[in-house]
Amino acid sequence: MKLPQNVSQADFTAALKAFAGIVGDQWVFTTDEDLELYRDSYSLMWGEADERTASAAVAPDNADQVVELVKIANQYRIPIYPISTGKNLGYGGAAPAFAGSVVFDLKRMNRIVEIDERNGYVVVEPGVSYFDLHKYIQEKGLKLWIDCAGPGWGSLLGNALDGGLGYTLATYRSHFDAQCGIEVVLPNGRMMRTGMGALPGAKTWQQFKPGFGPRIDGLFKQSNYGVVTKMGFWLMPAPENHTTGVVTIPRFRDIIPLVDAIGRLEQSKIVQGLWNLSSPTTGTSGDGGPGGGASKQKDSKILAILNDPGGVDMDKLDAAAGAAGIPFWACEFNFYGPKKLIKAQWDCVRDALKEISGAKFKLDEIRALPLSPEELAKMRDAVTLGIPTLKTFDLGPMLSYEGEDVVGHIFFSPIIPRTGEAAIEAMDVFATIARKYKLPYPPVQFPASMFERAFMYVVALPVTRSPTVNAKIREMFRELVLIAAERGWGEYRTAPAFYDLIMGTYSYNDHALLEFLETIKDAVDPNGIMSAGRYAIWPRHLRDAKG
């Protein structure tokens, strides 16, 4: 049996016994076989001494049990690591940030506590997945949509706490922003409710985000200041219709006026659905998927330019695409709602983009919702219709790297300005690294536009089972982070292996932000038991050891 650092065998045994006294023996896991489930199968340290694995796992049934478990952890100074469903693959999975932690697996806490069709909200426990909630809504016939993360097996609550994203209207896409009202067990075992939930018998806990006094919900995002046991979310009324409209733009550098014009439409709240850049010329798309809705090119000259080992010359590519009559950019917009509104919004898009020379417009048929199974089957991914899927795992054909099988991926996810110039710069920078490390990628990658005012790149790096190759990937990741930071681009999210590296780039005024986060950590978690190291926030005793 593994032991957490600095914990005696006697204390650990006593703690596990006390945990079992709360949750029952069958919900305390200590065998290698059971703990295998809490490894991060996409870890870049797989099988190495530095792989961060759990010493045990405990699965409580409810928030009161969490309170008791946290008190026991304090008593014996057991490092704990709560997870919701642990499905944030590519960002760490179920494995703890500090090796030897006891995972608190909250999957049994999977109650849909309250759902309100009229006011459009739901309150869930950590174990509720997008699939669970979608099924529940369908069964009850509620006219509500959820904004799903890519993989539908994820936890609403966990995804929000991790800073995750969805695919419907802008106001619902940033899941932590769509959250309203948190119940949390603090590291000292105190149960707390945020916002209006702090008022006993509150009637607007899920309807009013600011609350009274400081707004502390954000403290529980990407952090280790508490175990969130309930969370409210604002939901979208099921819309009547959906369609997509595609604008094609001939030339590469016309991404600059394109992004500017779309930005004004978004800032004016005229474009509110997700839009996605893809390229018929290069065959790549901005959401990580291959080629988007646009048909891929076949032109041999284009292929030759794309496969130039020295890098893609965009001017040559433009010329070849022009000669072949293939537009460089296709931009697909999603629209929701009454037909007349969709038509007006599409007309506004046309008006705003028509000045870009050669722009062409095509609105798909406006379809009444819900779609029939046949219509759904034709879609690339129903996630834009609020339907959870696992299609994101169809991502792409990265089967091997450096002669090793690729078993998964980790995401390098920088945030860059929402301008065409920045997108061009980022494509160039990241393509250079990809070539240097001989990644089996499309030669250019495009930014994703889920966030409202900034672009995100989601560069999936391969994970293998070879320590040598994985070390090389880690080096590449490190290089990407540092090159991005030099240019003023920071990551929004990462896996435990890179928490410290990336937090290190957020170093303004001698790391004032991290110092502040550590000050709060020491105050609210004096024994440093909770999720040590998560997002680079270490408790004092481990910080000192580290430094």
Place this chain on the structure above:
Amino acid sequence: MKLPQNVSQADFTAALKAFAGIVGDQWVFTTDEDLELYRDSYSLMWGEADERTASAAVAPDNADQVVELVKIANQYRIPIYPISTGKNLGYGGAAPAFAGSVVFDLKRMNRIVEIDERNGYVVVEPGVSYFDLHKYIQEKGLKLWIDCAGPGWGSLLGNALDGGLGYTLATYRSHFDAQCGIEVVLPNGRMMRTGMGALPGAKTWQQFKPGFGPRIDGLFKQSNYGVVTKMGFWLMPAPENHTTGVVTIPRFRDIIPLVDAIGRLEQSKIVQGLWNLSSPTTGTSGDGGPGGGASKQKDSKILAILNDPGGVDMDKLDAAAGAAGIPFWACEFNFYGPKKLIKAQWDCVRDALKEISGAKFKLDEIRALPLSPEELAKMRDAVTLGIPTLKTFDLGPMLSYEGEDVVGHIFFSPIIPRTGEAAIEAMDVFATIARKYKLPYPPVQFPASMFERAFMYVVALPVTRSPTVNAKIREMFRELVLIAAERGWGEYRTAPAFYDLIMGTYSYNDHALLEFLETIKDAVDPNGIMSAGRYAIWPRHLRDAKG
């Protein structure tokens, strides 16, 4: 000269001298005449021993000076109270929450640090008012709007930190939500930047709110954890057109389907401009203004029912209004953008509301923006067009109360559910108190809809210069707070005199929230120098004295 509590004359003199060494003698204020400016002229304790007044004021020119001033305050344990422009009248003004504090008046820090038309943001210092920024934008000819608080002389930054509100599109109206990126001097004198600003040379500080790790911006709202010296805001592109559409509904209780239908339109992001309930029958409106755009009733039977000292019988009122052909409700919607979009949005509103029996619809002329001065003059208040004004001070005719001149008002501001039933209940409850205290009010008040998913009441209570009458008002305020709390309604904002009372109602699990806030306070401000007592957060040495 006044002295702060627990500070010796010698230390205070030394501190003031040191402050002057940083900012210059002329920016340290200690005379009664100067300090008069920092009294809250809307205080309900005016002239009483409990009135919270400043011992001195200091006006730094820049953030580096703030750092030095804060260090000095720590050295001498001087309680300080930073204000932006101190114009949050009705919520405390410029006066400190803890009597004897030294006000840090940041009005000289009035730089518009950066404005970006393309990406739609601005970075301001605390002294920048809505008037200042509007003038700047007009002079530069930028196609940007600001979302103004009621009075245009307020500070963008101060209003956001106070949880204030505006009048344009929903996404811009909650000013703390429209904020992106904070620079703050912590109570220990450390300068920190939040979000992407923590990355040196960050390119997306004003474009990406979540940052990396915990999202801490909310800690600086309605609190005392730092002096905010810069703040970014998302701005709206100046729209092409504006208009209003009015829906009238005959019967009082039809507010229930009305609010439900509007709620779905808002949740679907179809209605995004502010809508405002008023009543041609009663002559009152929901934004605190008299009568809204609807013409007031003249019918004598209606007047008799309204003036019934036993309370307004809504069934009788409905009948009389019906007989006189006066609708009970008028609901005015604001629309912005391209004409075709406005028309489509209005059609969606019609479609959604037409099932309410007797609903009538009238869309005003769609006017190209900017309006001419003549057209502007005809508007009730240009604040819905992003133009700062002081018209909110035309509020109403509360000239005297209990025989005393009314010199101002304080706001009781509860948050209630966004349903017609809750609105009816709240009207009834608050009208009962108003009658009990013989307030010279319209007999019913309506909820305001600035917040996206909850109603807010803004009940202005009179302030006089009579301690006896003011004591009665305080008692009424207290009664309102407690009655609201019993029903699950909490306030979103208040004046210093009521911080402790209201925070006391947010008492879930034996005041776990306040305990958490105090834990953070003690950690980040160990000497307890900053804005003691603001929003009921007291530093340890004053908390112990208090308890």
